[in-house]
Amino acid sequence: MSWWTDPVHTIAAWLTTLLTGWGLPAWLASLIIQFLGVVVLVSLLMLLDIFLVWVERKVVARFQDRLGPNRVGPWGLIQPFADIVKLLIKEDITPAGADRVIYNLAPIISLMSVLLLWAIVPLAPQILGVDLNVGALYIIAAGALGTLAIIMAAWSSNNKYALIGAFRQVAVLVSFEVPMIAVMLIPTVLAGSMGMNAIVQAQNVPFVFLAPLAALIFIIAAIAELGRSPFDMNEAESEIVAGFHIEYTGMKFGLFYAGELLHAFTFGGFWAILFFGGYRFFGLETLGPLVSAAILLAKAMVGYWFIMWVRYTVMRIRIDHMLAFNWKFLTPLAFVLLMVTALVNAWLRNSNVLIYVLAMLAANAVIGLGVLQILRNVSRRDREKVEGPSQPVAAGQ
Amino acid sequence: MQNEWLYIGLFVVVGALVPTAAIVLSWIISPKKPNPIKQSTYECGMETVGDNWVQFKAQYYVFALVFLVFDVETVFLFPWAVALGKLSVFAVLEGIIFILILLAGLVYAWRKGTLDWV
Numbered sequence: 001m002s003w004w005t006d007p008v009h010t011i012a013a014w015l016t017t018l019l020t021g022w023g024l025p026a027w028l029a030s031l032i033i034q035f036l037g038v039v040v041l042v043s044l045l046m047l048l049d050i051f052l053v054w055v056e057r058k059v060v061a062r063f064q065d066r067l068g069p070n071r072v073g074p075w076g077l078i079q080p081f082a083d084i085v086k087l088l089i090k091e092d093i094t095p096a097g098a099d100r101v102i103y104n105l106a107p108i109i110s111l112m113s114v115l116l117l118w119a120i121v122p123l124a125p126q127i128l129g130v131d132l133n134v135g136a137l138y139i140i141a142a143g144a145l146g147t148l149a150i151i152m153a154a155w156s157s158n159n160k161y162a163l164i165g166a167f168r169q170v171a172v173l174v175s176f177e178v179p180m181i182a183v184m185l186i187p188t189v190l191a192g193s194m195g196m197n198a199i200v201q202a203q204n205v206p207f208v209f210l211a212p213l214a215a216l217i218f219i220i221a222a223i224a225e226l227g228r229s230p231f232d233m234n235e236a237e238s239e240i241v242a243g244f245h246i247e248y249t250g251m252k253f254g255l256f257y258a259g260e261l262l263h264a265f266t267f268g269g270f271w272a273i274l275f276f277g278g279y280r281f282f283g284l285e286t287l288g289p290l291v292s293a294a295i296l297l298a299k300a301m302v303g304y305w306f307i308m309w310v311r312y313t314v315m316r317i318r319i320d321h322m323l324a325f326n327w328k329f330l331t332p333l334a335f336v337l338l339m340v341t342a343l344v345n346a347w348l349r350n351s352n353v354l355i356y357v358l359a360m361l362a363a364n365a366v367i368g369l370g371v372l373q374i375l376r377n378v379s380r381r382d383r384e385k386v387e388g389p390s391q392p393v394a395a396g397q
Numbered sequence: 398m399q400n401e402w403l404y405i406g407l408f409v410v411v412g413a414l415v416p417t418a419a420i421v422l423s424w425i426i427s428p429k430k431p432n433p434i435k436q437s438t439y440e441c442g443m444e445t446v447g448d449n450w451v452q453f454k455a456q457y458y459v460f461a462l463v464f465l466v467f468d469v470e471t472v473f474l475f476p477w478a479v480a481l482g483k484l485s486v487f488a489v490l491e492g493i494i495f496i497l498i499l500l501a502g503l504v505y506a507w508r509k510g511t512l513d514w515v
Contacts, residue, residue: 034404038411046415088423096436108416115412119405129408130401137475159438163453171457174464181471188478246439251423255416320514323460327503327512331467335500338474339493342481346489349482 004288006126008037041129045118045262052261053080055301056308063312083254090250097158098247106153107248107255113145114263121269122197123296124279124289135196136184139270140177143225146263147173150244153256157247165243168319172224172231175326180221182334186214186341187274200278205353208275210360211341213368215275217334222267223307224326226260230314231322268303272296333371340367456514463506470499 002010012033019029054069054077061068069076094103120135122128132138147170154166188194190210191202199207208215224231240246245256272278276299279285279292317325340363348356477484477492484492506512 031403035407035411038404038407042408042411042415088419089427090423091428091430092423093431093435095438096433097438104420108413108420111416112409112412115415116405116408119408130404132401132405134475137472160440167453167457171460174461174468178464178467178471181468185471185474185478188475189481192479192482194475194479241439250427251419255419323514324512327463328507331503332500335496339496342478342489342493345481346484346486 004290007289008127012037037129041118042115045115046258048265049258049262050080050084052265052304053083053258055304056261059305059308060312063308087251087254092250092252093247095157095159095247099156099158102152102156103247104252106149106156107252107259109152110146110149111255111259111262113142113149114259114266116142116145117266117270120196121266121296122200122273122278124285124292125197125201126289127293128197131195131197133193133195135199136188136194139184140181143177146259153248154244157244159247161240161242162244162246165240165246169227169244171319172227172322172326175323176221176224176231176330179217179326179330179334180225182331182338183211183214183218183221184274185338186211189338189342189345196273196278200273200280203277203280205357206275206277209357211275211337211364212361213333213364214337214341215271217330217337218274219267219271219303219306220330222271223310224322226264226267226307228260228264228307229311230317232316264307265300265304268305268307269296269300271303272299329375333367336367337364459511463503463511466502467499470495 015033015036016026016029019032020026024032057079058068058076069079072078072082094100117139119129120132120138122131150166150169150173154162187199187207190207191199193199193202245253248256273296278299279296281295281299284295285292341360344356344359344363348359473495474492477488477495481489481492
């Protein structure tokens, strides 16, 4: 065991000998080491979060044909630190009618719910917080805490815009959670485990080749859960100004913002873990755990970039369209995909890998084309209801 | 890593402490000059009429109910999905029948017009 093949456990073993050498009991030493591990991970995440602010501003600038921050430091890299100082020294305004305890608790829970997700992210087989055997359920549970934070923020700030934003956001969150759970069952079926590490280990063929439609539904549901455009009903600027965080100023607003960005990056990471092989990349992961961690972070950054790409390209849609899209399209599709995946898996699991992959791809293609055909028929019927039956164009005219 | 849930518990503690520290630091160094106008509720320049804590549209409640049905029942699907590799064909089909029953509930809500935003 050296620092290159297993850095975390090497350091932990060294610290254990050091602490027990000071006369501490073994359980206390282990507790202190775990605590230090959590502190290091959370600190690195907050540093990453600051970097994400810079990435987001740079990328949105390029999408809108601007330069973005470029004055403070090289390529504007120091800009987020200047922003943090500004947020810290801003006056903190609490509206007169606010419920102070819940009002102050909401941004804390909002950021905490995102940080909690990272307890189970496998950066490498050797670098991972805990390998929970109920990983997929844990993601959903920790995500639900974020919903709670939004309701708390909106209800306690005593603002009608905020309350409307929170109602919409919760309706959207609970709706899009259904297809999300359904497509998270698909990697579970394919890997035979809910643990994140086991799911990555099972991906000799990345699951995106076995379940491309599931990967697509996962990222759509994730964007809705994040409350990002085109699903940003919770903070639709033109209608309800800023939604649930309208009354928040200074650092509390900053915490909501930091939580949102880190949440997007985290879901980019889970997209990579569940469907794109996580820390595995053509055998590069055998070089060492630090390389694996770099691979996962790079994949998560690609996912984050994809979410930003959608955000700055697609327009916001109305809430009735959005809920209809979820309940009448995504949910049935996700459950049909789950059934077909389970059947093909039960039928061809023990056959040749190539046949298995091709059968899965064919099943996905059939479902995808069938869904497109149904959509085409429905929209033609809707159009004819408005315009009258379409006239066939005579030849020669 | 003897106890997984102890680690999660530590994560909750540290995850709550970090944002709390940020808020406390900002509370210490930021100016505090409150006045009634500054602390009034923001409503695009309008005076707020009445209280915020009012009745709201029942439509949201209906969506929450439909969600609840799915959420509770998908919890049963996770063990089925994990054990799928060891199950007989009959058990696989049984899980699929369970999903079909779930979808029948969705179709019922759909036909009832519950899923249309009014």
